[in-house]
Amino acid sequence: MSTLEATNVGHQVGHKVVLEASNVTMRFGGLTAVNDVSMQVHDGEIVGLIGPNGAGKTTFFNCLTGMYIPTEGTVKLSGEVLPPKPLKVVRAGMARTFQNIRLFGNMTALENVMVGRYCRTSSMALTSVLRGPKFKREEAATRERAQELLDYVGLGKSAELLARNMPYGDQRRLEIARALATDPQLLLLDEPTAGMNPKETEECMHLIFKIRDSGLAVVVIEHDMRFIFQLCDRVLCLVRGALLIEGTPGEVQSDPRVIEAYIGGSDDDDDEEGTK
């Protein structure tokens, strides 16, 4: 496997708290999927979220984005408490991608990204029917911005392809472009490299660094440990819904409890990578 050359050395994290999740708990009946998890993310910071399968990582994401209403706890974005409504969460500046890719398959790549612009444009149904000059301007601006974002993630040439016909790695990047189209302050990536080969994984890492350097805060869920420890400024490990440890990649990597939680984790990870 090729070495991942990019590292995080020498990077300065910002001082502004972008995301502040306090004591988030999510119960489904008797099952506590997320138990009292708190988390802070600053601008220009990449935070990793790891944990064995079923640890509640994705459920935690769903609480952050308003898909689930947390049983307890609050989520603040730039100091504002978020209402648990996906629409409002996106408007406030949080965007995400999905573990299992959820693109609009029957739309082109460009259209997918344009959908992401939806909440940042104002045209009402009526003005779009009447096709006023404002509508035309806005439509053109949306198209232009979408193309820019496709170029940004390296899909500039695939704009007219149907999303479902695109290669897997491209679909993942398209999801990132679509999320960026909503002008987020915080980007949540749910297993962005799942199913990618080593080369694609490395490209993905560079892309995430590039996004971070533009001032966004990024939270990444990932099972690829090598990837996460090179990428992140800080790592949180969830086990059975609760926060096990939080620290720098070095601290988390060497913590015996983390290894134990993965039950001989490092070997498993290598196997997983081999099969990918």
Added chain:
Amino acid sequence: MDAFAQQLVNGLTLGSLYALIAVGYTVVYGIVQLINFAHGEVFMIGAFGALSTWLVLFKGQTGLWVLPIMIIGAIIASVVTAVLMERIAYRPLRNAPRLAPLITAIGISVFLQEFVRLFYGRVPFLDFPDAKQKVPFPQIDVVTGKAFEIGNVTIQRSAVFTVGALIMCAAALWYFVNRTKMGRGMQAVSQDPDTARLMGINVDRVIVVAFAIGAALAAIAGVAQGLQVTNINFKMGFLAGLKAFTAAVLGGIGNVWGAVVGGVTLGIVEAMAVQFIPGTFGGSPWKDVWAFALLIIVLVFRPQGLLGAKVVDRA
């Protein structure tokens, strides 16, 4: 040959009417997977809205210039009905099992029919005719009156209006769905409502717009129907709605172009069956039989409809 051409014209007219209504079924189904059985009544209310506009503003006028205003009146009546219906009856049931909104739809259908039947003639301060029987629909210059004759084929003026309305509506709809923000939002919601919501789309608004578009097209169909048959009644939505629903399924429900193709196909087959099936099974009493027989045959061999997607992603 003349008979064939004549039936082609008749079928196209009838089919255009079905298609205009069918779009409403299919747009709503595509977005919320709901068969809005009250859509036929939205069509009926459109016709009554046009009539009311004429009675209040232009009673006795027959100039062509009143037609656009009648159409606007029809659209307002239908859209308000459809939007209220969505708000009051369907939205609270958004997450209920499928059967609940379906039965609600049938209930609304009966409610609207009876409401018009009982109350239309009793609107205070307005001298509206009683809607318990057929009500004459105003005849407008240019779009009604003496038919065109081409060879031995008769083309009603109202038929030209109906087909023209379908073509214009289809073009406008194509533009709306493919070239506007709201249209893209609708496509996104129909493909994956949860993801659409997480991408910042106001799903509730998209659903309202879907109902409104269907209602607007049904209203135009209501006016076309009034001009064609010269009278309207509170029951007119029932069979028209059923046929339009058939057309939507025939074309592939959820697919807007399927509704148009299905509507026109159904209309033409009906007209041809009247003319060309001989003996006991022919003639206009059997036309509905042949229309629904066509539906069954298509569904046996192509369950997704003529233009439906092969893979149904949500059952």
